[in-house]
Amino acid sequence: MDLLEYQGKQLFARHGVPVPSGSPATTVEEAVKAADEIGYPCVVKAQVQIGGRGKAGGIKVAKDRQEAETHSKAILGMDIKGHTVHEVWIEAASDIAAEYYASIVFDRSAKRPLVMLSTQGGMDIEEVAENDPDALVRLHVDPLLGFQDFHARRLAFEAGVDADVVRPLGALLTKLYDAFIKEEAMLVEVNPLIVTADRQVAALDAKVTLDDNSLFRHPDNASLRNVAAEDEQEQMARERGLTFVKLDGNVGILGNGAGLVMSTLDVVAQAGGSAANFLDAGGGSKAEAITSAVEVILSNPNVTAVLFNIFGGITRCDEVARGLIEAFDQIKPTVPFVVRLDGTNDVEGRKLLADANLPNVHTESTMLGAAKKVVELAG
Amino acid sequence: MDLLEYQGKQLFARHGVPVPSGSPATTVEEAVKAADEIGYPCVVKAQVQIGGRGKAGGIKVAKDRQEAETHSKAILGMDIKGHTVHEVWIEAASDIAAEYYASIVFDRSAKRPLVMLSTQGGMDIEEVAENDPDALVRLHVDPLLGFQDFHARRLAFEAGVDADVVRPLGALLTKLYDAFIKEEAMLVEVNPLIVTADRQVAALDAKVTLDDNSLFRHPDNASLRNVAAEDEQEQMARERGLTFVKLDGNVGILGNGAGLVMSTLDVVAQAGGSAANFLDAGGGSKAEAITSAVEVILSNPNVTAVLFNIFGGITRCDEVARGLIEAFDQIKPTVPFVVRLDGTNDVEGRKLLADANLPNVHTESTMLGAAKKVVELAG
């Protein structure tokens, strides 16, 4: 789960990472009130989960109330690369002497947290890493030992930060690591991490990705989910407990098991089609879950045909067939369905479908055959 | 550093270990006021760092204000095995269904924390361990991994605690481990750990030993030092930064290095004498430190002779000699001194002493010879 900038900063602040003071606002009135409280100059920042807000005009300095109002009006409701701005963050302006970069990522390959620091902050760090690899210092941390003072010093000295901020920067990194671990983040990124004119360090931006699987331990974080930014169909799927990703094509897909569904998308593409979604009905799906999944798939108006690709292990093909029959009964779909049932109770499942004689439902015996058929039907 | 029961309980409470509510009091008035606030029945408990308070009459239940006053009066000022009661702890009475035992010790041998649990609480646990070893479940914890839920379950199931308290007891142990680690304790002991009639668990007693070397990180804990209970001479030594232990004999001892001083005590004993103290003047002692140490040694009226046993490494024998000369100048001791100087600058040191011609100061060239001489002089 990705947090908005200000949610990330509030999370940082809970762990003692210094951040500029600020307030969120969803209306121009709230924004101006917040700006008055914070004082001028202040910064009006669009809260959307996408980079390049500054270039898109989503970050503006307001030197007085008049500007705070103008900027808030302009930014609230603005579209930034497909993301509508529903919220702004009003923040005290910072007097910036230097811009650094710091991040901690959950490094799957090394199986350790990876801490990175650079003095070349405020720009695209992937570019820095490419053009000047030495400018980005990388250090893995043994999670059982934790982040030690020597890690902080080594990062600071090797990155070549100003001598007078080695200590405060080290303290900031220690707290950032603490936030990463305690909040069970997959990523915490600060770009830029600023040194102010009075030689303080602070996180001027915050990018935080939390582990969805850990949210049961962090109810406060779970409530930060930005439902407004979420696709309606994905939201509907999530509420039904389905593993769903919306895609651009017109072939609705339902399968069981993430790998098989991914493979199904690929095979559909090879057959010349394009999937409208990823939907993993999961292991041991019961009829109701299947019915519910069909509803989600068909809620996408782009869908012109649907492919069921089931290889039953725990999932029983007869349950899938029952779910599909129930869905036809309830929803009465108008698009063609191609169904491939293999594995546990496949014979029973196919027989149920044959008996039901659903309109415009085609059964296929192989995954490849089913993919070709559905692409043909989707048009 | 050992804490008083109530200090230990307050420390426990900070980490969520359940303890009965209570208040400390140093006067009868305070005690009665506290008892009124807590309600009756309550318990008046002598706060001294020694076991067997109950048998000595230092723990009494007060069923009303009258009894609270009587008991507080009796207990405040009471002497328990040489410890004067300066403070009582007034605690809400508990309805006890079972008495368990739990402790965590810093196990030097295993280099791991050792967690122990028994259902035979409320009695001397060393006796339990001796008479019925299986009744005391012992489990080491990898400090890098920390105390896990499975450790708590294993302790609880193996100790055979009541099934309905496996979970709350596990939670208590987890918090107790947290306290042990976060407060850098050498020992936390709960005896008895009670199950109340309404099936809650709580620490009814608390024995906590903190690591003196860690107190710089725990200023709040450092301020808990029970100066009143400390020997006056030991307090004087501590304030002067000397490593000092008061003993029962009459030979004052000063040496450099803990091992050499211990060895000196032993050799004095072998020579038929008995040391009045352990005093390690430390590595690289300067003259002032030696002078200061002589003052501490002589503040014990039992001392009838003093042995200096110095093997100079970092410590320079000439500095020791200068310190002794200065001490004679300032304090004018009346007891005989035996001085053995060996090692760095020993020739210079001996010459300084010879030149100073201090009254009743005898130099010896070996540790054994010096020990024999001082025992002879001590009488």
Added chain:
Amino acid sequence: MAILVNNDTKLCVSGITGREGTFHTLNNKNYGTNVVSGVTPGKGGQDVEGIPVFNTFHDAVEKTGANTAMIFVPPRFAADSILEAEDAGISLIIAITEGIPAHDELRVYNHLATNPNVRLVGPNCPGILSPGKANVGIIPASFFSEGNVGVVSRSGTLTYQIGNELAQAGFGNSSIVGIGGDPVPGSSFIDIIAEFEADPETELIVMAGEIGGSAEEEAAEFINANVTKPVVAYIAGFTAPPGKTMGHAGAIVSGSAGTAKAKQEALEANGVRVGRTPTEVAQIAAEIAGSLKTA
């Protein structure tokens, strides 16, 4: 032979008294797996159709000699159960549980790495099947027969799909190992491929990877340097958009890292043939097996 689970397996199931736990435990037992015990705290002394249940893994190991653990408890209890199994001396831990927090997995992985005597397979995996010998997990055994193809996969149903296609092409399996779709699998492709390389029964290795991470790329280099047996690979997720988690917590293309294309290229650059569909994997396997027989 087969790898990891076989006739010497003595299985203890954590979460044996749960609905799913009981179902699959009995399923495994019916297949012939030697299920010696189960663990459910507070239910020690009970039994599940004759399989004794203990409060702790330590009890179960001491009293039933269990050497293999299957973890079937809910995600919030799974890390603790794995650590308990390791502490009790279990040498192979197979974690089926899906949805374990990533930081729990990190801690478990790094702790287990300090003990050379334990192997974790999973979590979020279908388990391990050695046809004709033992089945630990949820792999539907009926599709697979004994043979010489070792299969290792990040995905359950994809494994069945490929296994089924292999079976239709006439192949049986030495062992089928699901390593799971989580970000920090206890065992990697490399770990399992090394086992297959050392297993005399295995003549051909099939690996089924997917987007996310770099385990396939690392395996490619390992195979090139250390594996003498032929390896055929499949990668799922060519059409997955970046930044989206495709069902498995570990299946996500982050920026330009972890794409199916990069994995395919790494494998091919290291001499591993990659099938474009599960069917093609079976075809390539058949081709290689044919040449093995001629050779």
Added chain:
Amino acid sequence: MAILVNNDTKLCVSGITGREGTFHTLNNKNYGTNVVSGVTPGKGGQDVEGIPVFNTFHDAVEKTGANTAMIFVPPRFAADSILEAEDAGISLIIAITEGIPAHDELRVYNHLATNPNVRLVGPNCPGILSPGKANVGIIPASFFSEGNVGVVSRSGTLTYQIGNELAQAGFGNSSIVGIGGDPVPGSSFIDIIAEFEADPETELIVMAGEIGGSAEEEAAEFINANVTKPVVAYIAGFTAPPGKTMGHAGAIVSGSAGTAKAKQEALEANGVRVGRTPTEVAQIAAEIAGSLKTA
């Protein structure tokens, strides 16, 4: 030969720019120890009488090839410095610092135990002297000459006392190792005695223990089972009262555990002669050395 420090030692001193650090570093250098560098964060680029100073151990190791570290920083920074030295690849860390918190030592010990390529000696120890080769620490080298007696001790000055008595009895030393008086020493008697057993130059081993813990008892059993060379022991603290810390944080009799008497009995029961005074230790050593020469 000698053990642990010798002509191959390349020493890097943490805390080299402190008063004590500078003094003892130069002392060690003057003795002939190859001091290649020092570490003081923020003072990288400076030097201490020609010894280059670095900000991090990693820099010092990379640029000067240091293989041995001496830790001379104040207690609150010592654990971090030890961990840094280990992380930088130093294989021998000698920690002089006294007063390190016990939980820091616990964490350091358990972390270093996962790395088979590192040895920690100390903390709260006088260091290691291999007469004629290298001196790392604060042992006054002038009292000791090259020879065949290996000495290992929990106490600094007691070591000098015993070493001096040995010298007066005509013995030189292969190495003198102070393992320190703290509750969690990085190296135990067993670790060092095993080194002496393997060192061809060492013919006789003297160990000086004291009250507290069970390291001497464990060493006694180890000696009985594994050591062919004669061992003479001394134990300090027979007259120490229980429950009192006798200077060294580790020197405390807890209840009935850790007494000098128990240690003496354990050693004697395992065939180790125990001298009642430092002088008697030297006498026994002389006696044994005499019989070695006759044999």
